[in-house]
Protein backbone atom coordinates (compact mmCIF):
# COMPACT_ATOMS: atom_id res chain seq x y z
CA UNK A 647 0.00 0.00 0.00
CA UNK A 648 2.88 2.37 0.70
CA UNK A 649 6.31 2.98 -0.82
CA UNK A 650 9.12 1.62 1.33
CA UNK A 651 10.74 5.04 1.77
CA UNK A 652 7.53 6.83 2.82
CA UNK A 653 8.82 7.63 6.31
CA UNK A 654 12.52 8.03 5.46
CA UNK A 655 14.14 10.69 7.62
CA UNK A 656 11.18 10.87 10.04
CA UNK A 657 11.87 10.44 13.74
CA UNK A 658 8.83 8.97 15.44
CA UNK A 659 8.25 8.77 19.19
CA UNK A 660 5.64 6.24 20.38
CA UNK A 661 4.49 6.09 23.99
CA UNK A 662 3.70 2.58 25.18
CA UNK A 663 5.75 1.35 22.23
CA UNK A 664 7.02 -1.79 23.97
CA UNK A 665 3.88 -3.88 23.47
CA UNK A 666 0.46 -4.13 21.83
CA UNK A 667 -0.66 -1.57 19.28
CA UNK A 668 2.36 0.65 19.97
CA UNK A 669 4.80 -2.14 19.15
CA UNK A 670 2.91 -3.03 15.96
CA UNK A 671 2.88 0.57 14.77
CA UNK A 672 6.60 0.88 15.57
CA UNK A 673 7.41 -2.15 13.43
CA UNK A 674 5.37 -0.87 10.46
CA UNK A 675 6.86 2.63 10.70
CA UNK A 676 10.35 1.07 10.69
CA UNK A 677 9.57 -1.05 7.63
CA UNK A 678 8.77 2.21 5.85
CA UNK A 679 12.00 3.94 6.85
CA UNK A 680 10.95 5.69 10.09
CA UNK A 681 13.52 6.09 12.88
CA UNK A 682 11.80 4.97 16.05
CA UNK A 683 11.97 6.01 19.67
CA UNK A 684 9.77 3.99 21.99
CA UNK A 685 9.06 4.72 25.62
CA UNK A 686 7.17 2.97 28.38
CA UNK A 687 7.27 1.99 32.02
CA UNK A 688 8.96 -1.41 31.73
CA UNK A 689 12.59 -1.22 30.68
CA UNK A 690 12.98 -4.96 30.03
CA UNK A 691 9.94 -5.02 27.71
CA UNK A 692 11.15 -1.94 25.83
CA UNK A 693 14.67 -3.27 25.39
CA UNK A 694 13.44 -6.64 24.16
CA UNK A 695 11.05 -4.98 21.68
CA UNK A 696 13.77 -2.64 20.40
CA UNK A 697 16.14 -5.57 19.90
CA UNK A 698 13.54 -7.66 18.08
CA UNK A 699 12.26 -4.87 15.83
CA UNK A 700 15.78 -3.82 14.88
CA UNK A 701 16.55 -7.43 13.92
CA UNK A 702 13.25 -7.93 12.06
CA UNK A 703 13.31 -4.69 10.05
CA UNK A 704 16.98 -3.66 9.97
CA UNK A 705 15.77 -0.19 10.98
CA UNK A 706 16.76 2.27 13.68
CA UNK A 707 15.13 2.21 17.13
CA UNK A 708 15.98 3.40 20.62
CA UNK A 709 14.13 2.85 23.90
CA UNK A 710 13.67 5.14 26.90
CA UNK A 711 12.07 4.11 30.17
CA UNK A 712 9.43 6.72 31.00
CA UNK A 713 6.29 6.92 33.10
CA UNK A 714 4.28 9.59 31.28
CA UNK A 715 2.33 10.37 34.47
CA UNK A 716 5.41 12.15 35.81
CA UNK A 717 5.63 15.62 34.18
CA UNK A 718 9.25 16.23 35.22
CA UNK A 719 10.36 12.85 33.89
CA UNK A 720 8.48 13.58 30.64
CA UNK A 721 10.28 16.88 30.15
CA UNK A 722 13.66 15.40 31.03
CA UNK A 723 13.25 12.34 28.80
CA UNK A 724 11.82 14.25 25.84
CA UNK A 725 14.76 16.69 26.28
CA UNK A 726 17.23 13.77 26.18
CA UNK A 727 15.49 12.29 23.13
CA UNK A 728 15.69 15.70 21.41
CA UNK A 729 19.44 15.84 22.10
CA UNK A 730 19.80 12.70 19.97
CA UNK A 731 17.70 14.34 17.24
CA UNK A 732 14.42 16.24 17.07
CA UNK A 733 11.23 14.22 16.88
CA UNK A 734 8.96 14.74 13.84
CA UNK A 735 5.96 12.67 14.90
CA UNK A 736 4.58 11.89 18.36
CA UNK A 737 2.22 8.94 18.69
CA UNK A 738 0.25 9.08 21.95
CA UNK A 739 -0.50 5.40 22.34
CA UNK A 740 0.11 4.65 26.04
CA UNK A 741 -3.13 4.10 27.96
CA UNK A 742 -4.52 2.50 31.07
CA UNK A 743 -7.94 0.98 31.44
CA UNK A 744 -9.95 -1.68 33.24
CA UNK A 745 -13.57 -2.74 33.41
CA UNK A 746 -15.28 -1.85 36.70
CA UNK A 747 -18.55 -0.65 38.19
CA UNK A 748 -17.84 3.02 38.67
CA UNK A 749 -19.32 3.30 42.16
CA UNK A 750 -16.70 0.80 43.38
CA UNK A 751 -13.72 2.89 42.25
CA UNK A 752 -11.43 4.61 44.73
CA UNK A 753 -9.98 8.02 43.91
CA UNK A 754 -6.68 6.22 43.32
CA UNK A 755 -8.35 3.99 40.74
CA UNK A 756 -9.79 7.04 38.93
CA UNK A 757 -6.39 8.72 39.01
CA UNK A 758 -4.56 5.57 37.85
CA UNK A 759 -6.37 5.75 34.50
CA UNK A 760 -6.88 9.50 34.09
CA UNK A 761 -3.26 10.28 34.99
CA UNK A 762 -2.03 8.07 32.16
CA UNK A 763 -4.65 8.81 29.52
CA UNK A 764 -5.32 12.51 30.00
CA UNK A 765 -2.41 13.95 31.96
CA UNK A 766 0.33 11.76 30.47
CA UNK A 767 -0.86 12.37 26.93
CA UNK A 768 -1.02 16.12 27.45
CA UNK A 769 2.43 16.23 29.13
CA UNK A 770 3.91 14.42 26.12
CA UNK A 771 2.11 16.63 23.62
CA UNK A 772 3.25 19.81 25.34
CA UNK A 773 6.82 18.58 25.74
CA UNK A 774 7.06 18.00 21.98
CA UNK A 775 4.89 20.96 20.98
CA UNK A 776 6.88 23.57 22.86
CA UNK A 777 10.12 22.29 21.31
CA UNK A 778 8.64 22.35 17.80
CA UNK A 779 7.43 25.90 18.37
CA UNK A 780 10.74 27.11 19.84
CA UNK A 781 12.65 25.65 16.91
CA UNK A 782 10.12 26.66 14.24
CA UNK A 783 9.83 23.00 13.21
CA UNK A 784 6.83 21.23 11.77
CA UNK A 785 5.25 18.68 14.09
CA UNK A 786 2.66 15.93 13.92
CA UNK A 787 0.75 14.35 16.81
CA UNK A 788 -1.31 11.20 16.42
CA UNK A 789 -3.31 10.07 19.45
CA UNK A 790 -5.10 6.77 19.94
CA UNK A 791 -8.56 7.42 21.37
CA UNK A 792 -11.75 5.33 21.26
CA UNK A 793 -15.27 5.81 19.93
CA UNK A 794 -16.55 6.15 23.48
CA UNK A 795 -14.59 9.42 23.67
CA UNK A 796 -17.78 10.90 22.17
CA UNK A 797 -20.45 8.26 22.86
CA UNK A 798 -19.38 7.65 26.45
CA UNK A 799 -19.34 4.10 27.81
CA UNK A 800 -20.48 2.44 30.99
CA UNK A 801 -17.91 0.58 33.11
CA UNK A 802 -14.86 2.36 31.67
CA UNK A 803 -15.75 5.84 32.90
CA UNK A 804 -12.25 7.12 33.79
CA UNK A 805 -10.99 5.98 30.39
CA UNK A 806 -13.97 7.63 28.64
CA UNK A 807 -13.31 10.88 30.52
CA UNK A 808 -9.61 10.76 29.68
CA UNK A 809 -10.07 9.90 26.01
CA UNK A 810 -12.74 12.63 25.62
CA UNK A 811 -10.15 15.06 26.97
CA UNK A 812 -7.52 13.82 24.52
CA UNK A 813 -9.96 14.35 21.66
CA UNK A 814 -10.73 17.88 22.92
CA UNK A 815 -6.99 18.55 23.13
CA UNK A 816 -6.50 17.25 19.58
CA UNK A 817 -9.13 19.55 18.12
CA UNK A 818 -8.19 22.55 20.25
CA UNK A 819 -4.47 22.41 19.54
CA UNK A 820 -5.10 21.73 15.85
CA UNK A 821 -6.53 25.24 15.75
CA UNK A 822 -4.02 26.87 18.08
CA UNK A 823 -0.90 25.23 16.63
CA UNK A 824 -2.00 24.87 12.97
CA UNK A 825 -0.51 28.27 12.06
CA UNK A 826 2.80 27.06 13.58
CA UNK A 827 2.93 24.03 11.27
CA UNK A 828 1.83 21.48 13.86
CA UNK A 829 -1.03 19.16 13.15
CA UNK A 830 -2.87 16.80 15.47
CA UNK A 831 -5.16 13.90 14.64
CA UNK A 832 -6.60 10.88 16.37
CA UNK A 833 -7.55 7.32 15.54
CA UNK A 834 -10.50 5.61 17.24
CA UNK A 835 -9.99 1.85 16.90
CA UNK A 836 -12.68 -0.72 17.58
CA UNK A 837 -11.86 -4.35 18.38
CA UNK A 838 -8.18 -4.94 17.66
CA UNK A 839 -7.37 -7.71 20.11
CA UNK A 840 -4.18 -7.33 22.15
CA UNK A 841 -3.15 -9.25 25.24
CA UNK A 842 -2.91 -6.11 27.43
CA UNK A 843 -6.32 -4.65 26.61
CA UNK A 844 -8.24 -7.93 26.37
CA UNK A 845 -6.96 -9.27 29.69
CA UNK A 846 -8.32 -6.15 31.39
CA UNK A 847 -11.45 -5.50 29.37
CA UNK A 848 -12.88 -8.80 28.19
CA UNK A 849 -13.55 -11.36 30.93
CA UNK A 850 -13.95 -14.53 28.83
CA UNK A 851 -13.84 -15.98 25.32
CA UNK A 852 -17.59 -15.81 24.76
CA UNK A 853 -17.61 -12.08 25.43
CA UNK A 854 -14.50 -11.60 23.31
CA UNK A 855 -16.24 -13.35 20.40
CA UNK A 856 -19.36 -11.18 20.83
CA UNK A 857 -17.38 -7.97 21.14
CA UNK A 858 -15.20 -8.77 18.14
CA UNK A 859 -18.02 -9.80 15.77
CA UNK A 860 -21.03 -7.64 16.69
CA UNK A 861 -19.99 -4.94 14.19
CA UNK A 862 -21.57 -4.78 10.70
CA UNK A 863 -18.45 -6.31 9.11
CA UNK A 864 -18.69 -9.20 11.57
CA UNK A 865 -15.01 -9.54 12.44
CA UNK A 866 -12.27 -8.01 14.57
CA UNK A 867 -9.85 -5.55 13.01
CA UNK A 868 -6.63 -6.80 11.48
CA UNK A 869 -3.63 -5.08 12.97
CA UNK A 870 -2.21 -4.23 9.54
CA UNK A 871 -5.42 -2.26 8.85
CA UNK A 872 -4.83 -0.08 11.89
CA UNK A 873 -1.11 0.25 11.13
CA UNK A 874 -1.83 1.44 7.58
CA UNK A 875 -4.16 4.16 8.87
CA UNK A 876 -1.55 5.24 11.41
CA UNK A 877 1.11 5.36 8.68
CA UNK A 878 -1.11 7.52 6.49
CA UNK A 879 -1.86 10.02 9.25
CA UNK A 880 1.78 10.06 10.38
CA UNK A 881 3.10 10.64 6.87
CA UNK A 882 3.30 13.85 4.88
CA UNK A 883 0.71 12.38 2.49
CA UNK A 884 -1.99 13.51 4.95
CA UNK A 885 -0.58 17.01 5.46
CA UNK A 886 -3.93 18.78 4.93
CA UNK A 887 -5.69 16.73 7.63
CA UNK A 888 -5.72 18.16 11.14
CA UNK A 889 -8.08 18.17 14.11
CA UNK A 890 -9.66 15.00 12.76
CA UNK A 891 -10.50 11.67 14.35
CA UNK A 892 -10.69 8.65 12.06
CA UNK A 893 -12.75 5.72 13.30
CA UNK A 894 -11.63 2.22 12.31
CA UNK A 895 -14.10 -0.16 13.95
CA UNK A 896 -15.93 -2.10 11.21
CA UNK A 897 -18.93 0.18 11.77
CA UNK A 898 -19.25 -0.92 15.40
CA UNK A 899 -20.33 2.33 17.01
CA UNK A 900 -22.83 3.42 14.39
CA UNK A 901 -24.07 -0.18 14.35
CA UNK A 902 -25.02 0.26 17.98
CA UNK A 903 -26.57 3.69 17.43
CA UNK A 904 -29.00 3.63 14.44
CA UNK A 905 -32.62 3.53 15.56
CA UNK A 906 -33.74 0.81 13.11
CA UNK A 907 -30.54 -1.21 12.89
CA UNK A 908 -32.50 -4.18 14.27
CA UNK A 909 -33.64 -4.65 10.65
CA UNK A 910 -30.54 -6.83 10.21
CA UNK A 911 -32.24 -9.40 12.47
CA UNK A 912 -35.52 -9.56 10.49
CA UNK A 913 -36.33 -12.61 8.38
CA UNK A 914 -37.68 -12.56 4.82
CA UNK A 915 -41.11 -13.32 6.30
CA UNK A 916 -40.80 -10.32 8.63
CA UNK A 917 -39.95 -8.07 5.67
CA UNK A 918 -42.90 -9.43 3.66
CA UNK A 919 -45.21 -8.66 6.61
CA UNK A 920 -43.92 -5.07 6.68
CA UNK A 921 -44.71 -4.49 2.98
CA UNK A 922 -47.62 -2.19 2.25
CA UNK A 923 -48.31 -1.34 5.89
Ligand code: HXC
Pocket residue numbers: 741742743744745746751752753754755756758759792805835836842843846847
Ligand atom coordinates in the same frame (compact mmCIF):
# COMPACT_ATOMS: atom_id res chain seq x y z
C1 HXC B 1 -10.89 -1.78 40.20
C2 HXC B 1 -8.63 -1.24 40.15
C3 HXC B 1 -8.42 -2.20 39.11
C4 HXC B 1 -9.54 -2.95 38.65
C5 HXC B 1 -6.53 -1.25 39.59
N1 HXC B 1 -7.44 -0.70 40.40
N2 HXC B 1 -7.10 -2.17 38.78
N3 HXC B 1 -9.86 -1.03 40.68
N4 HXC B 1 -10.75 -2.69 39.22
N5 HXC B 1 -9.43 -3.85 37.68
C6 HXC B 1 -7.19 0.29 41.43
C7 HXC B 1 -6.28 -0.26 42.49
O1 HXC B 1 -7.01 -1.03 43.43
C8 HXC B 1 -5.73 1.01 43.10
O2 HXC B 1 -6.65 1.61 43.98
C9 HXC B 1 -5.62 1.95 41.91
O3 HXC B 1 -6.50 1.41 40.89
C10 HXC B 1 -4.24 2.00 41.35
O4 HXC B 1 -3.84 0.67 41.03
P1 HXC B 1 -2.33 0.30 40.75
O5 HXC B 1 -2.28 -1.11 40.30
O6 HXC B 1 -1.49 0.74 41.89
O7 HXC B 1 -2.00 1.31 39.56
P2 HXC B 1 -1.00 1.20 38.40
O8 HXC B 1 0.11 0.25 38.68
O9 HXC B 1 -0.65 2.57 38.04
O10 HXC B 1 -1.86 0.54 37.24
C11 HXC B 1 -2.58 1.34 36.38
C12 HXC B 1 -3.69 0.55 35.76
C13 HXC B 1 -3.14 -0.73 35.09
C14 HXC B 1 -4.41 1.40 34.76
C15 HXC B 1 -4.62 0.17 36.86
O11 HXC B 1 -4.18 -1.52 34.54
C16 HXC B 1 -2.16 -0.42 34.01
O12 HXC B 1 -1.01 -0.07 34.29
N6 HXC B 1 -2.53 -0.53 32.75
C17 HXC B 1 -1.66 -0.16 31.62
C18 HXC B 1 -1.92 -0.98 30.44
C19 HXC B 1 -3.36 -0.98 30.02
O13 HXC B 1 -4.27 -0.72 30.80
N7 HXC B 1 -3.59 -1.31 28.77
C20 HXC B 1 -4.93 -1.42 28.22
C21 HXC B 1 -5.30 -0.13 27.65
S1 HXC B 1 -6.63 -0.40 26.57
P3 HXC B 1 -6.54 1.46 45.60
O14 HXC B 1 -7.60 2.38 46.10
O15 HXC B 1 -6.83 0.01 45.86
O16 HXC B 1 -5.15 1.87 45.94
C22 HXC B 1 -7.38 1.06 26.32
C23 HXC B 1 -8.30 1.12 25.14
C24 HXC B 1 -9.64 0.65 25.41
O17 HXC B 1 -7.22 2.00 27.00
C25 HXC B 1 -10.60 0.75 24.25
C26 HXC B 1 -10.63 -0.40 23.33
C27 HXC B 1 -11.23 -1.66 23.82
